[in-house]
Amino acid sequence: MIIGIGTRKGITSKEVIAAIKEALYDAGLDLENVCSLASAKMKENETGLIEAAKLLGIGISFVPHDVLNGYDAPSLSEASRFGLTGVAEPAALALSENKELLLRKKVYGNVTIAIAK
Numbered sequence: 001m002i003i004g005i006g007t008r009k010g011i012t013s014k015e016v017i018a019a020i021k022e023a024l025y026d027a028g029l030d031l032e033n034v035c036s037l038a039s040a041k042m043k044e045n046e047t048g049l050i051e052a053a054k055l056l057g058i059g060i061s062f063v064p065h066d067v068l069n070g071y072d073a074p075s076l077s078e079a080s081r082f083g084l085t086g087v088a089e090p091a092a093l094a095l096s097e098n099k100e101l102l103l104r105k106k107v108y109g110n111v112t113i114a115i116a117k
Contacts, residue, residue: 001029001033001034001035001096001102001115001116001117002034002035002036002037002038002091002092002093002095002096002115002116002117003020003023003034003036003037003038003092003113003114003115004037004038004039004087004088004089004090004091004092004093004105004113004114004115004116005019005020005037005038005039005043005049005087005088005091005111005112005113006039006040006043006077006086006087006088006091006105006111006112007039007043007046007048007049007110007111007112008110008111009046010048011046011048011049011110011111012048013047013048013049013051013052013055014048015048015109015110015111016048016049016052016111017052017055017056018108018109018111019108019109019111019112019113020037020052020056020111020113022108022113023103023106023108023113023115024115026103026106027102027103027115029102029103029115031056034056034058035058035059036058036059036060036061036095037049037052037053037056037058037059037060037061038060038061038062038063038091038092038094038095039060039061039062039063039087039088039091040062040063040065040068040082040084040087040091041062041063041064041065042065042082043062043087044062061091061095063090063091063094063095065083065084067090067094068084068085068086068087068090068091068094069083069084069085069090070090070094071085071086071089071090071093071094072085073085073086073089073090073105074089074101074104075089075104075105077089077105086105087112088105088112088113088114089101089104089105089114089116091114092114092115092116093116095116096116096117097117098116098117099116100116100117101114101115101116102115102116102117103115
């Protein structure tokens, strides 16, 4: 499984981890089945996101914007103001094998999570 993550600027690792755990709980999924985290290239310097991946022991990939825009996000996204179709859903889909969303994007405070397989 791939967890796609969109965040507000200045997010903490604690917020990211809490959102991931809550999303997995909501979807009835387990952390040990997560292969990677994914977000937009513009988030590659977001310390809280990077620290969360390290603390969870899961790799994170930052997907180029043209790749994100190659996926039609099923949910409306505030990322459109950055010229993106979305972040959480397209990032999860881009790295997933089956290109199937297990959890459509859901907002947890300042973190948006989508899960794909």
